């Protein structure tokens with residue numbers, strides 16, 4: 001991108017019209033105290049709509065209104081390419097999209113027309129002062145390529161013929177309505193819709209009525225049924241199995257009652273180092289008393 005500098009010729013002063021000044025003060029009031037600088041872009045855009053471009057006096061006026069250093073406003077003006085830093089055509093500044101989709105669809109032909117009818121070089125005003133042009137990057141209407149923009153409006157689906165007609169319209173002060181110039185609506189298919197043509201179905205929210213007619217309802221296929229019943233389900237008589245068989249679901253209490261009682265395999269408590277009958281291998285009784293005539297192990301030293 002070329003270096004963006006202020007134009008070498010500048011007007012002596014700038015002032016918003018009373019209407020635009022009132023609008024600017026309304027915009028500034030939207031921001032909290034101390035945050036008025038946030039209004040710099042809308043104010044500068046409004047100034048460009050009024051004058052066609054952003055001049056150095058304009059930058060100073062806006063900086064003063066927003067209590068900003070001049071350099072901060074200048075930074076914004078030179079950063080964003082939507083701000084014109086030099087005088088443009090009185091009737092139209094044509095921005096031709098030259099990015100790939102538009103280029104493949106004929107943007108170069110449109111640029112050749114700009115060079116022939118306006119000026120050989122971009123950013124130069126035509127001899128009568130009415131037009132200027134520039135090549136810009138994608139403007140977001142690629143599906144309707146090629147296209148041009150003038151201020152906020154776009155003209156799309158252009159051909160050399162319709163673009164020449166557009167320039168003629170601006171020259172007479174009566175340009176054609178913005179949008180596609182080949183008759184299509186927005187970005188619909190050229191020649192009309194090829195799908196979703198059943199308006200009644202669209203309004204119903206579906207392109208075909210998939211619901212079965214009354215009386216045509218079919219039972220769920222066997223694919224929805226479990227392939228086999230696990231052993232534990234056979235015991236517990238699971239809700240899923242009962243549902244498949246058309247039986248009433250069991251209550252949790254019934255399920256618990258139906259569960260088989262398994263034998264208690266918990267080992268019986270035994271005394272430490274003792275036997276299951278409670279007798280010590282050394283012959284001591286459950287109270288730990290040695291049989292008559294015997295001493296506890298180790299008691300003899």
Ligand code: FES
Nearest residue numbers: 097102138141142
């Ligand atoms: S490429 Fe031209 S509008 Fe996107």
